[in-house]
Amino acid sequence: MLTLLFLLAAVILETVLAYLSAPVLTAAIAFGVFTVVSIIGGVAGWLVLVLLLATAVLGILSVSSVRQSHISKPLYIWYKKILPDLSETEQEAIDAGTVWWDGDLFSGKPDWNKLLSNPLPTLTEEEQAFIDGPVHELCRMVDRWDINHNTSVIPKEITDFIHKKGFLGMIIPKEYGGLDFSEVAQTEILSVLGSTGACIGNYIGVPNSLGPGELLIKYGTQEQRDHYLPRLAKGQELPCFALTGPLAGSDATSLPDTGIVCKGKYKGKTVLGIKINFNKRYITLAPVATLIGLAFKLQDPDHLIGETEDYGITCALIPRKTKGVSIGRRHLPIGETFLNGPILGKDVFIPLDNIIGGVDNAGKGWRMLVNCLSVGRCITLPSGSNASTQQMMLGTTAYASLRKQFGIPIKKFEGVQKPLARICGSAYIVNAARLHTAQSLIMGEKPSVPSAILKYHCTEMARQSTIDAMDIHGGKAIMRGDKNYVADAYSSIPIAITVEGANIMTRNFMIFGQGATRSHPFVLREMELANMETNEETIEEFDEIFFKHVGFTLTNAARSLVMGLTGSHFVAKPT
Template structure:
């Protein structure tokens, strides 16, 4: 029976074929808590037992010392205008060890944890090209690949120079015809023997979008290796290989710039008959053909670091600015943050910032614990960069004119302009969401799918029997479990807590059961066509993503002592997360286009979903308490929006805003006395500033209170001003004509 079924599955192509590159991707990294959601019955006690640590004393000292000093040293506006990193900043980065955070101490680095590197990248994300200069040496690239796969000779040669900043690295992967589909790169390396009989590689390539390429002096180049004489003993086409190249090699062209939004160093790399010894292959001859595996394994954890840091930085910057601005800025005689429409935006910013930070810490800690979860990392990359962009846009909406007028005092503009960069790199978010997260997760994280696929491709009947019986039992359990949990709204789910957050564990368990059963239906009934069904795969990805955010938010709340004052944020965030899962399920039910079952899901199924929802989202009445969390100075503001530096009071932008906010907040009580006197017509004045003297004369306030209000009002007025420019500064009459098209030889190589 099973042999016949196996034959029918192969003949009908019900399951997708797995190419070699896809297999490398599937086998790279590890399954982590994502497997719990695919099980349909997550072990929340184990999920809550995962580490949620802080930084070590050394790491925190680095953040509080050199990183904080760097923030004060860099003139962000001037940097955006000139696009050139000053020499003294370069030297400061070298002296303080910014280039070697990923490198162990024995090679001259700091050996910082993933969590610490992520924290530094978050804090420096707003520094434009300086932030980028910190990210690239400490994430996927030369140092990380060498540490994991390099020979001892390669580590000894390159790691000390990378740690000191002597070597500035870039990673040559993307080409005109190979972006997210990196496996299709055309850069070619041909193995040959020179006149002395030494094995070497002749490389020809055209790369683009390479961050730091214009200022780099060492390149990790991904190429397709061709060994026609089998010199390396790995066949004629060993596969994708990573080769180290140094600036100055004949035929290697570096130095030209692209001009990305956000203005950081990025440009093309060209190579014409560049010759490198085979010893430059990362991992030596043994690393030939292993490049794709290397990249997939490192991306499994690497996607959790730099780009999520940038997304979290956008969220935190928005929260840190918008909360104070909404109190400092007044319209119609009240702070704009007390208006319900504005309040709703601020609540969303505060709650989702809290959520994104919880996911950043949880996942980075997981990578530090030895996990390399490619699905979880992909979720973190895609969702944090998307949500970060949404929140910076919300912040622009609240700050209105102050958000769109450029200059040294604009707090959000730089992040708003640069936000799309993180969405497009390391796999465009559209493809990450619609192809990678669920496409990889459904096979890799499912308890039986990969075993079944392997058995089908190997035509192994005993293995197939074992896998398919296990899968069938898994589906039947989740079918009946889903009925029970749907009727009881999750009350049969075991929760690790007995407080008021237990309801969310129940609903997440209920959601996981439905998710797992729908996954089985999709794999059984849509099968190999799931690769092309990106819209429905994207909805599965959304459901998985927001279940992850739900548990990481709960883990943070627990790890930070279950503070009562944070409960409004947690309630808002969990209701929002569950509502996103609900919307994803509704979309799956509406678009599950298979005979009979599709109709059942589309009509009676969706009706049941709507009358028995996981969540209808946060209620309007919840916004006030959540918005207030970032509208008053104190510990709660720091927990939500902290980690982005402490500007001096006289620094433009955030410095003068926070100074005004503190003064306005401190003067709240005497200001309220004056406003009440105006309302009761005890005094007459056209504005608060004009009412100070009459209120003082009427005994409404004391002299000290009058002084306090005056200082607050002066600071308020200063904080809401925007930059102005003279005609000479505004107009830039000279525009460079020195923009060259790639030469024909380069075009042909593309």
């Protein structure tokens, strides 16, 4: 019995030391003292042997020189062999954006004050007036049924209104004629417009997301900004961004489109430029775009601009009327006939000045894109998902109150209450998540992993909400008509699931892949060290980081156990 009590005490001691993140030397001393007490107490020999072994192991681990030479160095060499080399594009993707509160989630001790310290999302008087005025006026102008099922085009009076009121310049600074609205205003506007369907939402959302406008603001030369931004803000230029192709979807870095630096004719003059061949598809606004933002791989075999031959992914601007560009055909997306189509280019020649940011940005396209993608994922798709879930909530709760079966409103049936509750809960979560994350952008964050989490879960909740709404409406929802607010949302939700990184990829590669490396306090640095030259300094740092990682894991395991047993009554919680 005494031995069992001491064994339990040893387990408790180990848990407490791990919970408190005690240094290895402290743990060794504590176990040494406990071993002496156990021997004096007369416990069984096997327990004394176990305690002596544990004390010896902890004592050895506390000596850094022994630990480094016999544990860390062999482990480092093995880790270096099995870890694939990170390409430059992979490293840029991992490094993209900032680590926000997602880092706290991995810490095991999240700082709730950090999460709750963000100011509440608010709108300026100008932004609120824009929503109350032009935004609602635009909604009243749109006939979703007519666009989706009759004309497949946006009426000219609507596009003229959009351009006149500056909808396409929400992200463009006022000095260039834009509205310069905050991210909260952008997501609010797109959420309201989302109730009219994807056609209008995409027509306005795409120019205000990843594309020529945002890339020019962040990376363009002053000359490029002065020329294009005022035209983009007023709708004199309609932008699209061509990244996806037949052989490059979510794995955008594998794009086969190439541009060769050479001399050619441009506006009657022989200039140094790029001859590009490309094949793009699924490009939103391509059928009507006048300015194409193009991602391609730049090569300079004759060293006309530098010593490098293969520069890698580069972003450039191509006017629609450039010779060799084939544009105007349309795809037909399911559920919503928004403007989307292919773009092809055969021996398209553009001057070097058309590279976004000039020649200095040759080969920096992927870095530019991944740094902008996190912002787009926080705004456009969550806004559309919010519109969908809100619409399903408002319509379905009203219908369930009015529709009766057996003389009773169907909302009284528990089988209906379950999906109704799910719709309402999803609507609340999506709305809160997109507003809080949009506010983080205002605070200067670029949350790459949270933006992927937001995109994935918002679109998945929107999908489930439309399924639940369809189930509750029954026959009313499966008959098409201009009063059916469920059918188009139901049939078009796979679009949101697929774009800007298909959810199956977003979940596995970005949330768990990038999240597990970028947001973790130690994993990314361990990977970086494994790609460095093996020397004494590297081994020393790897030893420090690795054993911090081990301690971190043990601490979190102990905290999980203790909190689970105590109901977390003794730890700080959000209020």
